[in-house]
Every structure is written in C-alpha cells, then in structure tokens.
Amino acid sequence: MENNVILELKGITKEFPGVRALNSVSLTLHRGEVLGLVGENGAGKSTLMKIIGGVYRPTEGEIYLDGKRVDFRSPEDSLSAGISIVYQELNLIPHLTVAENVYVNRLPRKKGFVEWNKLFRDTEMLLRENGMGEINPKDIVSELPIGYKQSVEIAKALSYNSRILLLDEPTSSLTGPEIENLFSIIRKLKAKGISIIYISHHLDEIFKICDRVHILRDGNTVDIMPIQEATEEILVSKMVGRDIKNIYFKEEHPIGEVVLEAKGVQDDLLKGVDLKLKKSEVLGIYGLLGSGRTELLKAIFGARASHIEELRYKGKSIKIKRPIDAIKLGIIYSSEDRKGENLFFGNPIWKNITYIAIQIGQFVKSGFVKHKEELNKAQLYFEKLNVRAPSMDMDVYNLSGGNQQKVCLAKALINDPEIILMDEPTRGIDVGAKSEIYRLISELAKSGKSIVFVSSELPEVIGCSDRVYSMSEGRITHEFIGNDINEENILKYCLQKEMTEEVKIS
Amino acid sequence: MKKMKKSIFSNSEFVVFLGLLGIGVFFSVTSPVFLTSFNLLNILLQSSIQGIIAIGMTFVILTGGIDLSVGSVVALSGVLMALMLHAHIPVFLVIIITLLYGLAVGLFSGFSITKIKMAPFIVTLAVMAMARGLTMVLSDGKTIFSFPASFDYFGSGKIGPVSVAVIIFLLYAVIADILLRHTVLGRNIYAVGSNIKAAALSGIKTDWILNFVYIVSGISCVIAGIILTGRLDAAMPTAATGYELDAIAAVIIGGASLSGGKGTIIGTIIGVLMIGVINNGMNLLNVPPFWQSFIKGAVIFIAVMIDSLKNTKKEG
Numbered sequence: 001m002e003n004n005v006i007l008e009l010k011g012i013t014k015e016f017p018g019v020r021a022l023n024s025v026s027l028t029l030h031r032g033e034v035l036g037l038v039g040e041n042g043a044g045k046s047t048l049m050k051i052i053g054g055v056y057r058p059t060e061g062e063i064y065l066d067g068k069r070v071d072f073r074s075p076e077d078s079l080s081a082g083i084s085i086v087y088q089e090l091n092l093i094p095h096l097t098v099a100e101n102v103y104v105n106r107l108p109r110k111k112g113f114v115e116w117n118k119l120f121r122d123t124e125m126l127l128r129e130n131g132m133g134e135i136n137p138k139d140i141v142s143e144l145p146i147g148y149k150q151s152v153e154i155a156k157a158l159s160y161n162s163r164i165l166l167l168d169e170p171t172s173s174l175t176g177p178e179i180e181n182l183f184s185i186i187r188k189l190k191a192k193g194i195s196i197i198y199i200s201h202h203l204d205e206i207f208k209i210c211d212r213v214h215i216l217r218d219g220n221t222v223d224i225m226p227i228q229e230a231t232e233e234i235l236v237s238k239m240v241g242r243d244i245k246n247i248y249f250k251e252e253h254p255i256g257e258v259v260l261e262a263k264g265v266q267d268d269l270l271k272g273v274d275l276k277l278k279k280s281e282v283l284g285i286y287g288l289l290g291s292g293r294t295e296l297l298k299a300i301f302g303a304r305a306s307h308i309e310e311l312r313y314k315g316k317s318i319k320i321k322r323p324i325d326a327i328k329l330g331i332i333y334s335s336e337d338r339k340g341e342n343l344f345f346g347n348p349i350w351k352n353i354t355y356i357a358i359q360i361g362q363f364v365k366s367g368f369v370k371h372k373e374e375l376n377k378a379q380l381y382f383e384k385l386n387v388r389a390p391s392m393d394m395d396v397y398n399l400s401g402g403n404q405q406k407v408c409l410a411k412a413l414i415n416d417p418e419i420i421l422m423d424e425p426t427r428g429i430d431v432g433a434k435s436e437i438y439r440l441i442s443e444l445a446k447s448g449k450s451i452v453f454v455s456s457e458l459p460e461v462i463g464c465s466d467r468v469y470s471m472s473e474g475r476i477t478h479e480f481i482g483n484d485i486n487e488e489n490i491l492k493y494c495l496q497k498e499m500t501e502e503v504k505i506s
Numbered sequence: 507m508k509k510m511k512k513s514i515f516s517n518s519e520f521v522v523f524l525g526l527l528g529i530g531v532f533f534s535v536t537s538p539v540f541l542t543s544f545n546l547l548n549i550l551l552q553s554s555i556q557g558i559i560a561i562g563m564t565f566v567i568l569t570g571g572i573d574l575s576v577g578s579v580v581a582l583s584g585v586l587m588a589l590m591l592h593a594h595i596p597v598f599l600v601i602i603i604t605l606l607y608g609l610a611v612g613l614f615s616g617f618s619i620t621k622i623k624m625a626p627f628i629v630t631l632a633v634m635a636m637a638r639g640l641t642m643v644l645s646d647g648k649t650i651f652s653f654p655a656s657f658d659y660f661g662s663g664k665i666g667p668v669s670v671a672v673i674i675f676l677l678y679a680v681i682a683d684i685l686l687r688h689t690v691l692g693r694n695i696y697a698v699g700s701n702i703k704a705a706a707l708s709g710i711k712t713d714w715i716l717n718f719v720y721i722v723s724g725i726s727c728v729i730a731g732i733i734l735t736g737r738l739d740a741a742m743p744t745a746a747t748g749y750e751l752d753a754i755a756a757v758i759i760g761g762a763s764l765s766g767g768k769g770t771i772i773g774t775i776i777g778v779l780m781i782g783v784i785n786n787g788m789n790l791l792n793v794p795p796f797w798q799s800f801i802k803g804a805v806i807f808i809a810v811m812i813d814s815l816k817n818t819k820k821e822g
Contacts, residue, residue: 359709
C-alpha cells in the first residue's frame, strides 16, 4: 500500500493575515484512487486545493510527489508535475472550438501556422481515450450542453498528461444524467491509474464515486475513512462538529385554506401551469434546471411576461403586472442566482437587506430614507437570520455562500410577507447553513406564512415539504401528498423523463 | 452603537482631493496670481457650467450608462433660447420651454434605451450628432447675439462678489447630493447601476429610473446652456463642443465607475474642480494650448489609473 502513494501532504499549515486557514493537515492520495474531500464552507478545502495546485505556498509542511519532496512555487510547477485542477466555474472560451479550448495556448504549430488537422486529431484521440468520444472536437463550446462543457474542461486538464486531477464541485451545474456521465468518465480515469481528489457538498455523490473520504473542519483534519465505513449521518456530524440527527426540519402544524391560486400560467416555457398554495404550508417544487420552476415563480411574481388566466389571492381575483405589485400584496420572490439577480455586490449588508423594504415605504418619509430606523431594522433581521459577519458594513461580496443566502432571506422577509417564493435557497451552501434555512422555513410556516420551496435536491424537498409538485418541461407533472412524498415515488415519476434525456446525451 | 458618523469623503474621494490640493499648491508656488480670491472665484465660475453638466452625467453613469450628447444638447438649447428671445417671448417662458426641451431629449434617449433596448453609447452618439445638426440648421451656422439683461443675469450677474452661476451650481450640487444619498429614488439609481436584474426583482421600476437619469442629464444641459448663453450674451452653434468628454472625465476622476453603482456628487465636484484648476493654472503659466490638451489628458489618465490599481489590489 505504502509505495502506492502518489501524493502526500505532511503537516500543511497555511496562515493568512489574522487567519489560520489550515492547521497541520496531512493527506495521502493513492494511485488510481478517488478521494472525497468534504467540509463546510470555510473548512479549508479550497485553500488545500490551491496549495496542491501551486496557487498558494504553505506556511509550514511538506509535499511529496512519488516519495520525492516538491515545492510548488506557481500553478505552472504543479501542472508540469502532473497535477491539474478543474475549478467549479468553467474557464472555457465560448466561441472557440472544443479542440482550441483543450489545447489553448499550446496549439500545434508549424512555421507559425496552426496545424488544424493535428489539433483536431489529437483532441479526438484524447476525448476517445477518456470516455468522451461523443464530443466532436470541431464543435463550438458555447453550443454544447453544460455537461459536455464540464467534460471538455476535464479533457483540457488531462491534456497536460496529468496523473492527479482535482475536481472542485464538478456537478454544481449538472443534471442527473449528466452527473452519471461524469461518473462514468471518472471511473474510466480511475481504471487508467489516474488519481482524483473530488470536492463536493453533495454527500450522495461522495458515496457513489469515492473510495475514501477526508473530512475537514475549521482547517483541521477531523477524520479519514474508507467510504464503506461512512454514513451520511457520520459525515455530516463530523463536518459540522455536532450531532445533526436530522438536518431537515418539519414541525407538524395545522395547514389552512388555499391562499394563492394561479390558473393557466403560460409563456414560451410554461405550458399552462396551475398552482395552489395553502396557508401555513410548505409547498415543495422538485425539478431540474430548465424545468420551468424558476419561470413559474417569476411569472407569479410579475417578473416575466407570462399570461396567467386567473390569479386569486385570499379569495380575491388579482392582477400582478410587475414585482412591486406582488411585494405590496405581501408576496415575495427570492432568486436562486445570488450574484446575478438577488444581491447588490459592492454594497454593504445593511443596504442589501433594506432594498425591498424601502420600495414600499418602510422607514421612508416623503421619499427620504430615515437612516437610523433603517439601520435598526436591518440589524434586527441581520441577527434574526444569524448572518455571520463582523459588521453590517461588510460588502456582501465578501460573505460565504451560506451567509449571502441569509442576507437574501433577510431582504425577502423584512416586509413580513405572507407568501415567500424561495428559489433554490440552499444552492451551493454548506450543511450547517442549510440546516438553519430548513429550520427557518419550518418556523415561517408554523407562524402562518406560506412558502414555495423550489429545489433540485430531492432529499430536502422530501424532508421539508408538506406537499410536493414535480415539474419538468414547463409542466407540473404530479402532485405528491402525505405518505406519497418519498424518494421512490417521486423518482419513479421523474425517471421516465430523465431516461429520454439520457438517450439524447449519449 | 457603532460609529455612525462617517467623514464626508470616502477613501477614493479623499485621494482625489489630495491630488487637487497638490496641484493647487503647485500652481500657488509657480504663479503669483493663482492663490488670489479673484482667481479662485474665477475658477469656480468657469467650473460651474462644466459642473452642472457633470452632475447630470453622474446620474447617468451611476446607472452604468453614458451620455455623449451633452455638449450638443447645451449648444442646441442656447440657439433655441436665442431664437425665442429674439422673437420677444418672455424670459421665464423661454426658460420653461427650454427646460421642457431638455426633458424631451432625455426622454428620447431613455425611451430608446429602455423600450427599444438600444445601447446608451450609440443612442446618445446619434443624439449628439442630431442635436448639433439642428443647432447648425436653426442658427444657419451663425452666432446669435444680444439678449435682455434679465436673461443674461443667470450667466453674468453677481450677488456680492459671487457669480449667480456659481450659486446655481452649488445649489444644484447640494440638491443632487441630497437626492442621491438620502432618498429612495437615489438608492434606486445606485441599485439599478449595481445590479439591474436584482433591482427589478426588488420591486424597482428600472425603466423609470433609466428614463429619469437621462432626463436629469437633459435638464442639466439646459441649465448649463442658460448660464453659458447668458454669460457670453451670445448663442454660438459651435458652443460646448467636447464638453461630454470633460464631464465624463470629471465623473470618473471623482471615483465613479463606468460600469455603474459607484460614484458621488462630491467626487464629481472634486473632479470638475481638478479639471478647472488645471485649465486655469496652465493659462496662468502660459502653457501653449496644444500642450494643455496633452497635459489634461495625462492627468485624467493618471487619476483613473490610480483608482484602477487600487481596485485590482483589493481584488487580488
């Protein structure tokens, strides 16, 4: 076993001004192994990855590659030693071909001219060898489905003859069948003796693909265990540092009458959707990206040019033309796209929290914002949502994903809305923060609010919802109530569609 | 409670302010005339027209837009007023009609940007050419002279030692500053520039905000046009040529970001004064006009470079 070790980190410590990001972490990676690296946001996963990738140099500790001490002074050093990193955000050039992206800055040349034939031939071979033969090297990257883009990124990493591959949250934008496809590529790489460090928030993926799992918390190694010995509960409790028996949270409480009813929601994506929401209810909507779930919420909120046959709220027929109409009625939408559609990066936390409130005249007098009252109210919600930041003056850009999400929810809840349309509130955030959000959702429902909870993660939909709609291709495909809300049932319903999708991909 | 009081200058404004002081000290040492109250008031007077235009430009740039038409819109306003005054229309009516013209120009640009989804750069470039063309057509390419004293008062009148134009400028700046910093409307302007999608989902009528800032720019041009025409007692068809660049430069020197969401009126005013001081000082030192243009360009470059370097350091 020992001589099978390809990469070994010994006592790695990394200090930033004022912070110790890693504290004497040791890690081993074997040949042909998939090692899962898990931990909450801020546990030190990215720092560790950047040290292996030569982006940072450790404050203390040693790195051994094939038993020899190495010192990576730059990403190039690490790359030429055979280590490649695939980052969470894809770094492809959209309007170039697959081949050009793979060999970007190393295009084969003869007398200054690109040898296109050789380029396409090499790329094709590389793709075929690694189980991605269905991708055409001449295709333009921007026209590929997202799953293929991810594969191109991996091919690019492998084109450096890498023996070690670091995958950072590789599935964050992939759908079910695309994830399966990625796994089959990983298995193929593994069979070829390539070692992989796999970072993910999705523990089910860790169980599916990893041989061992390395758990970090607050910059320390908590445990390293073979995957057979781990269970989700064990991993979570080790990551969070406390026992979380059930991270989902649902308190039984009486559910009221229908408060919101939309009939025949229709536009270019939505194919005539009917939705009913009851008082004190958590309505889960399970569907993948592109299923129309986001569009449905936006249509109700007045943020899309959709046709709605009838919209009834508290028994009255209403019209919502634009978001401000919905906000005035006590209906709020919180976007999944924190950076793109929800928060104002470059602005302090308090300003982000109060943007919606001032639109309907909270702490406003004849157009002027009463700043002191504003700050007090922001402080209240800042604390209520347990946003972890040294002060409300901090730029939201500098917060972790989980804390950004809490600011989003503070912003949505500050007007005390009756109906909260939450679009993927747990996307890309750590288990601890997720658990807090589940609890919040349950508390809101108990206090009489109605919540639509959109998610592409089945366990949390099941764990939190009183009723579930499954959605795909612009339609609500099924309604699940009571004991019907279980994994088997919902998957059975969605499988049909996913299988047809899989055929399309392979 | 934490410290609630903040200094009036944010960090980047402070740096530019120091730069302004530095340039001021340089000219004070090199020219005996520079640091006299007469000259300083003169700088303020010369800056007032640029300043009013730059305040309008600040609104536009805060939303991530740009208004290239300001110089031509000023010139056209001058010719419109001149023609109306020569037709013996009462001064107050002339001013009201011209303000409406400014509003209409702003609405035209705003509408093209929000409803037809045209790029601000192109829309205002076209408006720039159209307005200058109309100016030439209406004036037949000739300067129109001599207006009633009650009109010229806005450009050349004085209250004590201070020009009416300077008072209008400072008053306008105070109103703009209060609007941007303390009202919901002001917050919404920053919101639109910072993240227009998030702004829309927060219930802000983003189209309305965009129309509003171009209207502010149009009206600012008219106010500047009233002062300019009154001061010269003449409406020249070639007036205010190139003012758009000075206005944009002033806003950017003042710390605003061309991508929107960042900038203040105080910053813009410091930027305007900086350009005013450099122009004035170089005249006092008899710098040849061709070199003046070069030096001004270099100063703008350095000011923006310092800000840019600071930002990359922060991100890195």
